[in-house]
Amino acid sequence: MSFLSGTTKFYDKWNVRGFVLFSLLLQTILILFAPFRKRTGRGFVILLIWLAYLVADWAANFSVGLISNSQKDIRQNREQPNYDQHAAELAADHADILAFWAPFLLLHLGGPDTITAFALEDNALWLRHLVGLISQVSAAFLVFNQSFPKNKLWIPTVLLFVAGIIKYVERTYALFLANLDKFRKSKLKEADSGPNYAKIMEEYASKKEAKLPTQIELIPEPNKESKIARYAAVDEGPLDDDVKAVKHAYRFFKIFNGLIVDLIFSFRERDESRMFFEKRTPGDAFKVLAIELNFIYEVLYTKVVVVHSYRGYSVRFISWCAVVIALSLFYTIDKNGFRKVDVGITYTLLFGAIALDTIALLMLAFSDWTAASIQNSPKRNFCIEAIKRWFLSLLGYYLRLKRINWGKNRPSCFGRARQILFRRWSESLNQFNLIHYCLKDGTKKNRGRFASFFRKCFSLLNLKDFYDTIAYVSKKPFEENLWEFIFVQLKKKSELADEPETAKRICSARGEWVLQNNDWTTEGSSKLMHYIVDVDFDQSLILWHIATDLCYHTQTIDESSDEDTSNRREFCKILSDYMLYLLIMQPTMMSAVAGIGEIRFRDTCAEAIEFFTRKELKGEKIIQVQEQACKMILDVNTDVDPVAVKGDRSKSVLFDACILAKELRKLEYKKRWGVMSEMWVELLSYAASHCRANTHAALLSKGGELTTFVWLLMAHFGLGSQFQINEGHARAKLIVGK
Structure with missing residues (x-):
């Protein structure tokens, strides 16, 4: 009986702290290991990511519930008669720091940039995530409201609320965009009724009745064939530059990504693509295909579409700044009333959030999307162009690490480690x-x-x-x-x-x-x-x-x-x-x-x-x-x-x-x-x-x-x-x- 009693006391004391840290651990696992699932088909890696993906949302939701119950218990104890004043102040400080932890769980529910969906079917559940966004934000707000207005941490808590809501909205919007039904509709071109057949035939009939020699001639689209020829002429030669391969892959990704939703294409697009690939060596062609498939993977399973835009950069910068400012404010606040272990956990959560966002930023900066957007961006002044060339050269070195290692050239131990970390598929x-x-x-x-x-x-x-x-x-x-x-x-x-x-x-x-x-x-x-x-x-x-x-x-x-x-x-x-x-x-x-x-x-x-x-x-x-x-x-x-x-x-x-x-x-x-x-x-x-x-x-x-x-x-x-x-x-x- 004493063992059960001790276990219960230990759980009551450490349940919130343990689950909050466990939620942070799961986010770390996901952001670091989620990219490995496209590089390997090994079951244990897929199983690890799958378990972390499933448990991450549950851990964050469960932690919010524990925080709410803990605050409720604190409030009930404080309302009891003859409750010690010093104990009441400590309880208030503990309630404040619990309320400060709640927005972190919104950050965790927003998930890392490297994985929004484990399977394609998860994208169809974007509406469920929207309902979850509303309910979890409401729950976190209620937790915060229970400690307001005497909460000493209310300003950093509000800042973290902003960051957490941004992250959660990003994930929900990414799922919405990657939903195959929505994706199909976004790829459809504007309806084309073609030439006004009825009007032309009325004019044709009237001319015939007037016994005038009349004929209908179809006028080709201007410069279509010449554009294809120019593109093929410019792109002859081997793709020794990996950055150049990314440029071509992105171009064809923009044209052919409708394949995954069974759209049809024009013969002009076929001729353009065929002309390009017929002039490529098998190795160069495979390189372009691998990068193109990587673009498709990231559109369907990550936040890249939401984040990789001017609006996404701006919102992400606001989110990152909010966490940094919250850390600065927490550092300056008097912490005499807080337990040391709670202070340590709070710093861990703050530095963890900043570290995860920084890792995500570095992954985004050294991605195929960045290389493609820099090359497709309009030319500006000399200084900006010099910076772009320097960064592209740095990207080129990074992209060379992602080259496929063909089976007949067995790598060294370092080479095998490089493959696992940087390759694009299981090879x-x-x-x-x-x-x-x-x-x-x-x-x-x-x-x-x-x-x-x-x-x-x-x-x-x-x-x-x-x-x-x-x-x-x-x-x-x-x-x-x-x-x-x-x-x-x-x-x-x-x-x-x-x-x-x-x-x-x-x-x-x-x-x-x-x-x-x-x-x-x-x-x-x-x-x-x-x-x-x-x-x-x-x-x-x-x-x-x-x-x-x-x-x-x-x-x-x-x-x-x-x-x-x-x-x-x-x-x-x-x-x-x-x-x-x-x-x-x-x-x-x-x-x-x-x-x-x-x-x-x-x-x-x-x-x-x-x-x-x-x-x-x-x-x-x-x-x-x-x-x-x-x-x-x-x-x-x-x-x-x-x-x-x-x-x-x-x-x-x-x-x-x-x-x-x-x-x-x-x-x-x-x-x-x-x-x-x-x-x-x-x-x-x-x-x-x-x-x-x-x-x-x-x-x-x-693993592909x-x-x-x-x-x-x-x-x-x-x-x-x-x-x-x-x-x-x-x-x-x-x-x-x-």
């Missing part, structure tokens, strides 16, 4: 392999005791998918030559996509374009085509995934082959495992095209596990076991189609993939991997273009995906159905003549 591809999964998860011999125990525990908690992600998903560094290969393949297709119908046909192709419009066309193409056009996309993906694995593990590298063929072999393996990861572990990425992919995957795994259980697989390493397993699958007689033997109840495609692999093995080594590598790029681009735009945007906050880069590159190359507006003519002119 890796997740890998998930069906045969490896079946060998490790399905057979007890290869699973191990501890793995079996943990698997059972997670299964009982209905968290098997989470366990599979941890146990069987690996990461592969994203290599420059892989991106170059993807870029070249899409660039070739863009050169053929002058007509909208051709562009749509290319985007809808999921392998047939490679076999029909390529040097790889052979007598066996019709047999391969069956595994593309006659099956669903998810079925085709699993078929080609298993066939790729069977070919990869059962044939040694041809020493006579060139480097390009060897690279293509590796590309097939990487893209194959990456696409299966998306299908199984990221179903939202494939929701528009996946169909019953998970059922096929499960049935295929069940058949594979049953097959492996009957075989005796030997090997010290899993890779050796995997090679044996692939050879055993290929040794199975497949003269009769599996459906003719098994029926169609099971959706397994294990031995259908075996038949496909045997057909591929009939091709010459170079041709085999040439067909398969381009096939996988086409499957990747199909999935990227058919994934919902808001899903691409959602994954930007989880290669499919999002491919989706944006395809849009810039004009590959897709987004370009439907013809802006080639500004008006019509009625010509009357002989």
Whole structure:
């Protein structure tokens, strides 16, 4: 009983102080660690940020309630008869400092600049935050009112009220602007009725009745084509300057940010973008895409749109000054009546608020937005231009720290730390392999005791998918030559996509374009085509995934082959495992095209596990076991189609993939991997273009995906159905003549 009594007393004494400091700690975690979620897809980092994001608002709200209850208790004790006068004065001072803490919680509810929403769905809750703004400001005001007018700290408290309300309004307004419905409406252009058709036709009819030779001529928009040509001519050459890359990325962000809400664009915008990217090297193109996606991320998940404006700068300066002045006033006030611990906590809150605002200011100053706005600002006098050039050079050094480190150039320890702190996305591809999964998860011999125990525990908690992600998903560094290969393949297709119908046909192709419009066309193409056009996309993906694995593990590298063929072999393996990861572990990425992919995957795994259980697989390493397993699958007689033997109840495609692999093995080594590598790029681009735009945007906050880069590159190359507006003519002119 004494232990419970002591615990209760300790809680009553330290609850307000503890929760106020806990709220400040959560704000520090969010402002420092929130940017890491766009740089890594690791679950524990995302989980830490998610917990801090959820608990931060609760901690601030709960602290306001505790302060209000504490003031109520103080007021009731002071109203009791025979209450000691000195104790009453101490209680009054304590109530004053509690009222001074309440506006800090408004600052915390306003949240840091680095995160306003954890997920896209949070932006739709802006109205709830508006109601929260009203209720929390009212609660904090009531806390302050209970100590007024005898409050010795009323002036700094009012100043903090101003700062807290500003921060809370900023967050609510940022959520409002990032709401996809509002964002879509803000991107819509003014309604264009076009030339007055009725009036022109009236004049046309009257001229015809008068038997005058009349015709209607469309007049092109002035200088549209010349502007595109001038822009392309000026921007030729490599983007060695990172600041220049930011300028181009910002330009295309302003044009194409409507992609995330499925808006359509003009062919002029397509031509301008395509002309720019066709002249870029793959590395420069990737750099521009990474910066452009970073702009999209910050618009949707941070306060950057609200803060990065003259009005935002002014309001933020007022907020910062209010906190600094409050600190100065508190420093000068006589603190004899305050407890030392409360004074220390107050200083911690004040310096913490200033430090967080200063960090936010530095992050904003050294951001892509600042680099873009400085370059786009009008030229002024010599001194201002000199300052701008100096700051841009400083920004250029900072932006160089954000350059991607391609997988083949492994960095030092310092280099790895630099990547984690400054990179723009995760710079890796997740890998998930069906045969490896079946060998490790399905057979007890290869699973191990501890793995079996943990698997059972997670299964009982209905968290098997989470366990599979941890146990069987690996990461592969994203290599420059892989991106170059993807870029070249899409660039070739863009050169053929002058007509909208051709562009749509290319985007809808999921392998047939490679076999029909390529040097790889052979007598066996019709047999391969069956595994593309006659099956669903998810079925085709699993078929080609298993066939790729069977070919990869059962044939040694041809020493006579060139480097390009060897690279293509590796590309097939990487893209194959990456696409299966998306299908199984990221179903939202494939929701528009996946169909019953998970059922096929499960049935295929069940058949594979049953097959492996009957075989005796030997090997010290899993890779050796995997090679044996692939050879055993290929040794199975497949003269009769599996459906003719098994029926169609099971959706397994294990031995259908075996038949496909045997057909591929009939091709010459170079041709085999040439067909398969381009096939996988086409499957990747199909999935990227058919994934919902808001899903691409959602994954930007989880480290990003290669499919999002491919989706944006395809849009810039004009590959897709987004370009439907013809802006080639500004008006019509009625010509009357002989």
